[in-house]
Amino acid sequence: MSKPRVAIFDFACCEGCQLQIVNLEEEILDLIHVVDVVEWREAMSEQSHDYDIAIVEGSITRHEDELRLEVIRSRCKILIALGACATIGGVNKMKNNFDLNDVKECVYGKDAKMPHLNTDMTKAVDEVVPVDAYIHGCPIDRKEFGTVIRALLLGKRPPVPDYPVCVECKAKENVCRYEYNEICLGPIIRAGCGARCPSSNFRCFGCRGYVDHPNVEAAKEVMDKYGLTVEDLKQKMILFGSKQGHTL
């Protein structure tokens, strides 16, 4: 059996999720034994139009990028959205909270109208083309990357948790961030990260997106218990949750 052909593409993002693939370190040598990487601009000069799996990193912010993504979709059998910018739009969606002309003028001043500086509303990958698998997080967890790729190569549905970060955080026996008067998004955000941020005494800021059915009432109860308001919570949800769908 020939090895599956894999291509990696990037759109508007920090390329930190591709970096996590490089950060597999010695394991990447195992990976290239089971797949043929045929295009990966950041790491190699070769290019190809012939691939089975496309891994797409980044958000879609311009019409020309939508067209490029549609071509990628038409060439691959499986499309994987890699990282928060691709899966939920990531921090790039904060732009959608402002008028686009205002955003351009803020950054480029009098030159804002130059055509090459144009931008559209930020979209996650699945707002443009169908996505077959999601690898969440900002950045992705490199172990989870391996798990998802292995599952897909075996023809299985990748196991992605649909319970909140609090579950993993409790298992780590961390003291709840609310006890420190911080606003943590753990109760409504999809687990799978091993509660990495709260384990470093840093609140969850929501990079993996919401669980499928966030327990909104429970989140409100937590806010009441600690004398906080839903408005406080919404302010923290703006970072990775802007225009993402679920609202309180």
Place this chain on the structure above:
Amino acid sequence: MSANIQINVHHVTRLEGHGNIVVNIRNGTIEKCQWQVPEAPRFFEAMVRGRRWDDIQTIVSRICGICSITHSLASTKAVEDALGLQVTEQTDMLRILMHYSEQLQSHTLHVGYLVAPDLFGEKSVVPLVAKAPDAVKKIIKAHRIANQWSDLLAGRTTHPVTLTPGGMTKIPTAQELKDLQKTLKEIVPDLVAICEVVHSVADRMPAFERPTEYISLRQDNPPTYTFYHGGIVSSDGYGPVHIRDWESVANEYVSPQSTAKWCRWHRDSYAVGALARFNNNGHLLSPLGKKVADMFGLKKGCCNPFMNNVAQLAEAAHVVEVSIELIDKLLTKGLKDEKVKVTPRAGRGSGCVEAPRGILFHTYEFNKKGECIAANICIPTNQNHANIQKDFEKFVPEYMHLGEDGLRHGMEMLVRSYDPCISCSTHMLNVTFVK
């Protein structure tokens, strides 16, 4: 020969971000020679408006995955400057130690994975696994250790979660620092071996020179090969300029060739990065750092942009050596759990640190509730774009005799030598030859 050459490299490879190279030569006359930056702009300075002082680092860290620690440190320092926060000596040392991990990670990645294939005549690091297996394994090991080092200090390898304005949310234990120190001592021979392998193919680097203004931080008290403190200086003898006045150094402007802004100070362009730091501070490198520079004949005043990669190797050795000492200092003083208390206030502040690829500036202004009302960020790769263009204008006539493939390869190598981080500056790289 080469009367007509057309190069059109759309999205240069082995580069962080997107850039294009376009060259038209007709009847031996250069009609077009351009470095273009088509990266999708992301508008961070607009997006942070309205966000609170304690969310700024989390947002702007996402400007760049490769130098996320640097962006996090620059923004945290800027917020502290605006809110009038002082940090303890312990916090300062831990942050510098964290910052060194990123220098090693990024320099190893750049020289080992992105530049070395050019020097060995390959298209990626993959064929090098068969060609120079020991060297590749050492490079991967150094990269892994740098990442484990970041994990320990930053909470994870990319996008730190241990920084907070005024201090740290989590610090390593003494035992963890001792283990790190032991690991760092063990990789010193590996780093020397990596340098020797690169040295064995260093004659593949073009002997191209162009007098250039080099900008970096300089720290005088105490004199330090700095990535973190100090003022802004130029190799033309200007400065130090206070970091709050960085806008008078960068002089940003919009170029029609680029979605990233360009910069200039005393000349048409300037350069930042490892070579700039070396040219301004090279005499302060650690003994091993100096030894690596000597191995390649790198001397202060060098204006061959390809030697930036050699300066990166010298810095990789330097950061490991000085971190071993820094850990001793931390252990001698003893680690304390320090509490941070912050009261928001109105104010404007700046932070400046050296990213692996050059000096980085962040400025924020807050209202009295601690909400951001304005931001200005200037990324190292932006500061290099105009210089890359100026290098092209000298490089193309000097190397067009190589013909289309040779010239294109040389120009791609030239761009790569700057270690551009175009997602930072926005994202870029394409080469176009026209026949």
